[in-house]
Amino acid sequence: MSSEHDCLTYRAAGVDIDAGAALVERIKPHVARTLRAGVLGGLGGFGALFELGNRWREPVLVSGTDGVGTKLKLAQELGRHDGIGIDLVAMCVNDVLVQGAEPLFFLDYFATGKLDVNVAERVIAGIARGCEQAGCALVGGETAEMPDMYAAGEYDLAGFCVGAVEKSALLDGRRVQSGDVLIGIASSGAHANGFSLIRRILERVGKPWTLDLGGATLADALLAPTVIYVKPMLRLLTELPPHAMAHITGGGLSENIIRVVPDALALDIDASAWPLPPLFTWLAETGQLSDTELWRTFNCGIGFVLLVDATQVAITRAWLAHTGLAHWSIGEVVPARPGRPRVHIARR
Numbered sequence: 001m002s003s004e005h006d007c008l009t010y011r012a013a014g015v016d017i018d019a020g021a022a023l024v025e026r027i028k029p030h031v032a033r034t035l036r037a038g039v040l041g042g043l044g045g046f047g048a049l050f051e052l053g054n055r056w057r058e059p060v061l062v063s064g065t066d067g068v069g070t071k072l073k074l075a076q077e078l079g080r081h082d083g084i085g086i087d088l089v090a091m092c093v094n095d096v097l098v099q100g101a102e103p104l105f106f107l108d109y110f111a112t113g114k115l116d117v118n119v120a121e122r123v124i125a126g127i128a129r130g131c132e133q134a135g136c137a138l139v140g141g142e143t144a145e146m147p148d149m150y151a152a153g154e155y156d157l158a159g160f161c162v163g164a165v166e167k168s169a170l171l172d173g174r175r176v177q178s179g180d181v182l183i184g185i186a187s188s189g190a191h192a193n194g195f196s197l198i199r200r201i202l203e204r205v206g207k208p209w210t211l212d213l214g215g216a217t218l219a220d221a222l223l224a225p226t227v228i229y230v231k232p233m234l235r236l237l238t239e240l241p242p243h244a245m246a247h248i249t250g251g252g253l254s255e256n257i258i259r260v261v262p263d264a265l266a267l268d269i270d271a272s273a274w275p276l277p278p279l280f281t282w283l284a285e286t287g288q289l290s291d292t293e294l295w296r297t298f299n300c301g302i303g304f305v306l307l308v309d310a311t312q313v314a315i316t317r318a319w320l321a322h323t324g325l326a327h328w329s330i331g332e333v334v335p336a337r338p339g340r341p342r343v344h345i346a347r348r
Contacts, residue, residue: 023143026121030128034138038104048139050105050162058167062101065160066091068192069250070199074222076153078209081119083225084157085126086133087192090226092161093134094247094304097230098260100171100237101163103136109158110143113150123157126225133228136161173260175243180333181313182257182269183242186326187303189279191226193250194297198222201287214278221279229304232323236306240316244307254296257305258343261333266342269331277301295345307333 031042040049052059068087075084085108093103108127110120120143131138150156165171190198209219216224233245244260257267271291276284280300283289294300308316313329320327336342 023115023117023120023124026117030121030125031138034106034128034131034136036104036135036137039137039139045140048105048107050137050139052164056164056166059164060101060167060170062096062099062163062165063161064092064095064163065158066095067156067158070195071190071192071223072155072157073199074195074219076155078219078223080219080223081122082126083223085123085128086130086225086228088157088159089127089130089134089136089161090228091192091249092159093130093136093163093228093230094226095249096161096163097233098171098245098247099165100169100241100245101165102234103134103161103163103230105137105139105162106131106134107139107160108141109160110141110155111150111157112145112155113147113152115143115145116153119155123155127159130225130228134230135234136163136230169237169241171242171244171260173244173262176261176265176307176333177243177309178265178333178335179310180243180307181310181329182267182331182333183306183308183313183316183320184274184302184328184330185229185304185306185320186227186274187248187277187299187301188227189221189224189277190298191249191303193252193299197287197297198283201283205286211282213282218279218282227303232320232325233304235323236316236319240312240319242306242308242312242316246305246307248299248303248305252294252296252298253300253302253345254292254343257307260307261342264336265333266336266340267331267344268334269343269345270348271295271300271330271345272347273330274301274328291345291347302328302330305330 038050128138211218213221246257246260248256284294
């Protein structure tokens with residue numbers, strides 16, 4: 001018979017249930033700030049409950065899931081865990097927003113080798129702040145402690161969001177037509193895309209974190225949280241609905257806007273229509289990136305795009321200016337032509 005000293009425990013195997021319980025208690029106040037109409041119950045259930053109610057006549061549910069890629073590596077290396085949760089929320093809610101949906105609720109998945117309650121709380125507090133910015137409820141999630149799966153200090157994140165839109169208001173690109181104007185809304189930096197290339201460039205030059213880039217250090221510029229466009233865009237949809245919208249993520253300007261454009265149409269983008277932020281100038285010069293590589297990897301300062309009827313451009317831009325969103329007219333929708341790329345980006 002084994003002695004008590006010889007008995008194995010879950011804690012001895014590397015999983016601390018008490019730490020997980022402590023984390024749940026710590027994050028409750030953060031989660032409480034995200035509550036909204038429709039949420040039923042609280043943390044701790046096997047499933048999260050949300051009631052649509054009678055607000056919607058013909059609701060279409062729109063879902064999205066994403067992570068933050070290898071931006072996590074930089075956040076962990078620099079010990080900056082407070083903003084990465086905002087990135088996680090932004091990657092999901094900005095995507096469902098594209099189809100006109102209002103984000104309703106969000107769930108997260110946090111995985112690590114050994115749970116550090118202080119770090120995890122900072123990350124999840126950021127997720128809660130992102131949900132507040134998006135107006136959606138953080139209704140639950142999963143914290144997984146998996147010994148031997150991750151190196152010391154490492155964690156991974158994933159998020160899942162559900163939104164709703166009236167069927168009659170769904171944006172699916174069918175209204176886009178030749179002559180529509182592209183209005184680009186400013187990003188806050190690289191957001192959460194292109195970081196595998198960014199990290200390779202940093203390896204070449206020794207990670208000059210304190211390098212000044214137009215008033216911000218390189219570290220600050222790279223880890224600036226993704227802009228959450230939800231609240232102003234939902235207001236815009238009720239007043240001046242565009243023909244379509246696009247969230248500029250992986251694939252950059254070259255591959256995201258065209259996703260909401262019918263096959264018979266193409267895009268002509270003027271890359272000189274907005275100032276290239278210092279971060280992207282530095283990445284291009286230091287990494288010796290071609291324009292093509294720059295446009296198809298990064299947002300290059302444009303985080304969200306509206307496709308607007310030409311007759312509505314002036315009033316839409318005035319509305320955006322009043323809201324305080326930096327923006328530019330960056331191109332137009334044109335007929336597709338045989339032998340010409342459907343997305344043409346050039347500096348004029």
